[in-house]
Each structure stands twice: as structure tokens, then as C-alpha cells.
Amino acid sequence: MDEPAPRTARERARVELTRAILERAEQQLAEVGPAALSLRAVARDLGMASSAVYRYVDSRDALLTLLLVAGYDDLADALEASQRPEDDLGRRWHALGHALRDWARAQPHRWALLYGSPVPGYAAPETTVGPATRVVAPFLRLLQDRQTAGVEAGAEAGDEGRGRTPEPALAQALLPVSSALADAGHGPVIEAGRTADGLAAWSALVGAVSLELFGHFNQAVLDYDLWFAHLLGRLETTLGG
Amino acid sequence: MDEPAPRTARERARVELTRAILERAEQQLAEVGPAALSLRAVARDLGMASSAVYRYVDSRDALLTLLLVAGYDDLADALEASQRPEDDLGRRWHALGHALRDWARAQPHRWALLYGSPVPGYAAPETTVGPATRVVAPFLRLLQDRQTAGVEAGAEAGDEGRGRTPEPALAQALLPVSSALADAGHGPVIEAGRTADGLAAWSALVGAVSLELFGHFNQAVLDYDLWFAHLLGRLETTLGG
DNA sequence: ACAACTTCGAGAGCACTGCTCTCGAAACCG
DNA sequence: CGGTTTCGAGAGCAGTGCTCTCGAAGTTGT
Numbered sequence: 001m002d003e004p005a006p007r008t009a010r011e012r013a014r015v016e017l018t019r020a021i022l023e024r025a026e027q028q029l030a031e032v033g034p035a036a037l038s039l040r041a042v043a044r045d046l047g048m049a050s051s052a053v054y055r056y057v058d059s060r061d062a063l064l065t066l067l068l069v070a071g072y073d074d075l076a077d078a079l080e081a082s083q084r085p086e087d088d089l090g091r092r093w094h095a096l097g098h099a100l101r102d103w104a105r106a107q108p109h110r111w112a113l114l115y116g117s118p119v120p121g122y123a124a125p126e127t128t129v130g131p132a133t134r135v136v137a138p139f140l141r142l143l144q145d146r147q148t149a150g151v152e153a154g155a156e157a158g159d160e161g162r163g164r165t166p167e168p169a170l171a172q173a174l175l176p177v178s179s180a181l182a183d184a185g186h187g188p189v190i191e192a193g194r195t196a197d198g199l200a201a202w203s204a205l206v207g208a209v210s211l212e213l214f215g216h217f218n219q220a221v222l223d224y225d226l227w228f229a230h231l232l233g234r235l236e237t238t239l240g241g
Numbered sequence: 242m243d244e245p246a247p248r249t250a251r252e253r254a255r256v257e258l259t260r261a262i263l264e265r266a267e268q269q270l271a272e273v274g275p276a277a278l279s280l281r282a283v284a285r286d287l288g289m290a291s292s293a294v295y296r297y298v299d300s301r302d303a304l305l306t307l308l309l310v311a312g313y314d315d316l317a318d319a320l321e322a323s324q325r326p327e328d329d330l331g332r333r334w335h336a337l338g339h340a341l342r343d344w345a346r347a348q349p350h351r352w353a354l355l356y357g358s359p360v361p362g363y364a365a366p367e368t369t370v371g372p373a374t375r376v377v378a379p380f381l382r383l384l385q386d387r388q389t390a391g392v393e394a395g396a397e398a399g400d401e402g403r404g405r406t407p408e409p410a411l412a413q414a415l416l417p418v419s420s421a422l423a424d425a426g427h428g429p430v431i432e433a434g435r436t437a438d439g440l441a442a443w444s445a446l447v448g449a450v451s452l453e454l455f456g457h458f459n460q461a462v463l464d465y466d467l468w469f470a471h472l473l474g475r476l477e478t479t480l481g482g
Numbered sequence: 483a484c485a486a487c488t489t490c491g492a493g494a495g496c497a498c499t500g501c502t503c504t505c506g507a508a509a510c511c512g
Numbered sequence: 513c514g515g516t517t518t519c520g521a522g523a524g525c526a527g528t529g530c531t532c533t534c535g536a537a538g539t540t541g542t
Binding site: 033113115117170177199200202203204214220222230234 | 274275276353356357359373410413415416418421437438440441445446447451455456460462463464467472475476
């Protein structure tokens with residue numbers, strides 16, 4: 001996963017400098033936001049010429065990509081760390097939700113970078129899809145565990161259960177999500193209805209965190225903690241908690 | 242609501258030019274995104290010196306604010322236009338949801354401007370909260386109508402109904418939302434549980450639309466239309482559909 | 483150990499940005 | 513018609529991403 005080994009002094013200096021650049025860029029990101037991230041400022045803070053950093057980073061967009069995957073990885077780590085196998089499913093769900101929100105509140109700039117509007121003219125390359133799926137994986141695993149534990153799916157199936165929307169079509173549309181973990185060799189395929197409910201819960205979480213962090217609840221919700229805890233509870237019953 | 246009336250030729254030219262600037266800025270926004278919006282480019286396209294546009298727009302941020310309130314207003318118009326009083330509550334809900342998503346898909350740059358990460362260093366001024374609440378108003382009205390029609394609130398109240406979270410605290414935390422319409426002289430205060438469920442549904446909608454538009458469902462969901470329709474149905478049962 | 487080769491840092495430079503200031507030419511008003 | 517305000521244009525400042533060149537290091541093979 002890591003580069004082989006810094007043998008020569010040059011390679012040592014190289015990995016060290018790239019690390020310093022990354023670190024300084026992360027600080028800049030926190031201070032001025034993603035779109036105002038300036039390669040020149042990073043160079044200035046590091047005491048080197050602006051042109052020198054181009055030896056280590058291809059372009060500003062490449063730097064953004066590095067920060068992006070670092071962000072995904074860090075968030076995924078935080079989510080995984082919140083999961084203790086001895087906890088029951090409900091506790092794990094709440095831990096997951098709170099870990100997501102806490103991470104986002106602790107470093108809102110990173111949340112904005114990951115789940116806010118994409119930086120204009122910047123298309124995230126393939127490198128980012130791997131870490132991005134790592135974030136969703138703990139949620140999928142929870143869905144899976146609910147299924148194998150035999151917890152019945154969310155509440156009543158709703159009116160579209162009466163034959164309106166053909167279930168197979170939805171199952172087909174969500175197949176990549178349902179079978180993501182199974183394809184990786186971990187556990188069974190998740191049932192379509194469960195997958196849909198999970199995606200809905202995921203959407204609600206991302207929406208709630210974004211709305212809070214981006215200030216859209218500013219004079220609307222007075223107690224964010226209380227509101228989010230309530231939301232987690234409601235989503236849990238939706239998932240068949 | 243509008244300026245009095247352009248009496249002199251100068252005033253006529255002024256409103257005309259500001260309109261042209263706004264229009265051109267909107268096009269630029271669609272082409273290069275919010276953060277890359279350039280006042281100089283707008284001036285260039287309009288055949289005037291870059292310094293001349295500063296006679297009409299205070300700063301780049303002020304221009305962004307104008308685009309912001311124009312976006313909120315346009316979205317609010319679209320949502321209101323989707324509501325036909327003769328429709329039943331379920332139909333109105335689906336119309337509202339689809340109107341939101343359709344508007345966002347038709348002009349993703351505007352959606353990103355409104356609900357994506359805030360432009361760095363830019364703090365939305367007071368002018369924007371009015372139009373922003375206009376967007377949520379149709380959803381609140383629907384909640385209100387459900388309440389007066391006597392539709393029971395969402396499914397089972399969940400485990401926190403067993404006395405864990407004191408209901409009054411949540412009601413207090415969401416009071417500004419519950420009483421927003423009532424304070425404006427329209428209809429009753431919305432019950433706390435209903436308000437919470439409405440906010441949850443709103444979060445899910447914003448999250449789903451953002452995740453779709455920002456490419457986070459790229460290799461996950463194969464049929465966006467089908468998925469979103471299903472989501473609307475599920476949220477409807479959550480709301481007591 | 484020394485020459486050949488590669489990597490690196492620094493500086494100049496290009497085209498671009500937001501924004502300010504000045505200055506002469508219009509348009510307005512009494 | 514004269515005084516006042518508004519306007520457009522240009523120059524200029526400080527900043528940006530990025531490219532190119534050039535001399536100084538470090539690395540490698542013989």
C-alpha cells in the first residue's frame with residue numbers, strides 16, 4: 001500500500017517534503033476553504049519558491065485530489081472506530097450516526113470538500129472512488145448484520161408494496177449497492193427493500209449534517225444535538241429498529 | 242417590492258445594464274461554477290471595462306448574493322407552481338419532491354450555489370434568509386394541511402416515545418420551524434413530532450438530490466428516477482401518508 | 483574518483499483575477 | 513446655460529496557477 005522504502009537521502013527528503021506540503025495544504029484548507037486553496041501560499045509558508053512545489057504536486061487539482069482521498073480515509077477510520085462488535089445493532093447505528101456528525105463538526109472544511117459542491121472544473125478521478133466507498137461500508141455492514149440477525153425490514157412496506165412499483169426493477173437499480181460487500185467477499189447480498197431504506201437513511205444523514213454545517217438551519221433549529229439524536233431514532237425505526 | 246420607476250434615461254440604462262450583468266453572470270455561473278465566477282469576464286462579454294461594472298455591483302460577493310436570492314426565488318416559484326390545491330395530500334407531496342429534484346437537475350450549478358458548500362470567505366447576508374424560507378414554506382404548508390386534515394403523524398412514534406427524550410424539549414428546539422407559518426399569519430402551529438418528521442424528510446430530500454447531483458451515487462444507483470420515486474413513497478409513509 | 487545523468491530550487495515571465503483610483507466625457511437638474 | 517452628479521475607460525496594485533530556463537546539488541556507473 002505504501003511506497004517501497006526511502007533508500008537514498010533524496011527519497012527521504014522527497015517523502016518528507018510531500019508530507020509537509022500536504023500538512024500545510026490541510027491547514028490552508030481549514031483556514032480559507034477549498035476554492036481559495038493557494039499553491040503559492042503553501043510554498044510561501046514552507047519557505048520555498050512557488051515553482052518548487054510543482055516538483056512534488058502535479059497541479060492544484062492534484063493537490064485537491066490528495067486532500068480528498070485523505071479526507072475520505074480519515075472519515076472512514078472514524079466511522080470504523082465507532083463500531084464495537086459487542087454492541088447491539090441499535091447502539092452501533094447511533095454510534096455510526098454520531099461519529100459521522102462529530103467528524104463533520106470537528107472539521108467542517110473537510111466535510112464541505114467531500115460532500116459539498118464539487119470544486120468547479122474539477123472532476124474527481126478514479127483514485128477517489130475507493131476511499132469514498134470505504135465511508136459507506138460500515139453502514140452497509142450494519143444493514144447486512146440486521147438482515148442476518150433476522151430483524152424485519154422497515155415498518156410497513158408502504159403503498160408501493162401493493163404492486164405499484166415492481167420490486168425487481170428497484171432491486172436491479174440498487175444492485176451495485178446491495179452487492180457491494182458481497183462482491184468484496186463479505187457476507188450476503190442485502191435485500192432490495194433494506195438497501196433502499198439504508199440509502200434513504202444515508203441521504204437523510206448527509207442532508208442533515210450538510211444543512212446544519214452550511215447554516216441552513218440557522219434560525220430554525222435551536223438545539224442541534226437534540227434534533228440530530230431524534231433524527232437518528234426516527235431513522236432507526238424506519239430501518240426496523 | 243420593485244424600485245419605483247425608471248424616469249430618466251439614465252435610470253432606464255441603469256436597470257437595463259444591471260439586468261444584463263445579472264443575466265451574463267448567471268450564464269457564467271452555469272459554465273464555470275460559483276467559485277470561478279469572474280467579474281472581469283462578465284465585463285468582457287458585455288463589452289465594457291472591468292471597472293465599469295463596479296458602478297452597478299458592489300463586489301464579487303455582492304454579485305453572488307444577487308444570484309443567490311435569485312436562485313432561491315426561482316426555486317420557490319417552481320415549488321409553488323407544482324402545488325395545485327385540488328390535489329390530495331399525497332399527490333401534492335410527490336409533486337413537491339419531483340419539482341425540487343427536477344429544478345435541481347435542470348440547473349445543477351444553481352443547486353450547488355444554494356445547497357452546496359458555501360463559497361469560501363463569503364457569508365450570506367440577511368437578504369438571503371427571506372427567499373431561503375420561501376423555499377421551505379410549501380413543505381411546511383403541506384405539513385400543516387396534513388395536520389388540519391387529521392392525518393395521523395408518522396408510523397409508530399419510536400422507542401423514544403417511551404419517555405426517553407422529553408417531547409417538550411424537542412418541541413422547544415424546533416419551535417421556529419413549527420411556528421414559522423403561524424407567525425406569518427397562516428394557519429396553526431405544527432405539532433412537534435410532525436415538524437421533526439418534516440425536517441427529516443427535508444433532510445433526506447436535500448441529501449438525495451445533492452448526492453445524485455454531486456456524483457456520489459455514480460456507480461451505485463443505476464436508475465435515479467426509480468430510486469427517487471421510491472424514496473418519495475417511503476418518506477410519505479414516514480410522514481403518515 | 484570522476485564523469486554522466488537525474489533531480490531539485492529559484493527566478494523570471496505569462497495570462498489571469500478582484501479591486502481602487504483618477505480623469506475626461508457625458509447626462510441631469512435648477 | 514452652469515453646476516453637480518454619474519458614468520466609462522484606463523492604469524495600476526497585489527494576488528493567483530502554471531511554464532520555462534538555468535545553475536546547483538545529489539545519484540549512479542565505470
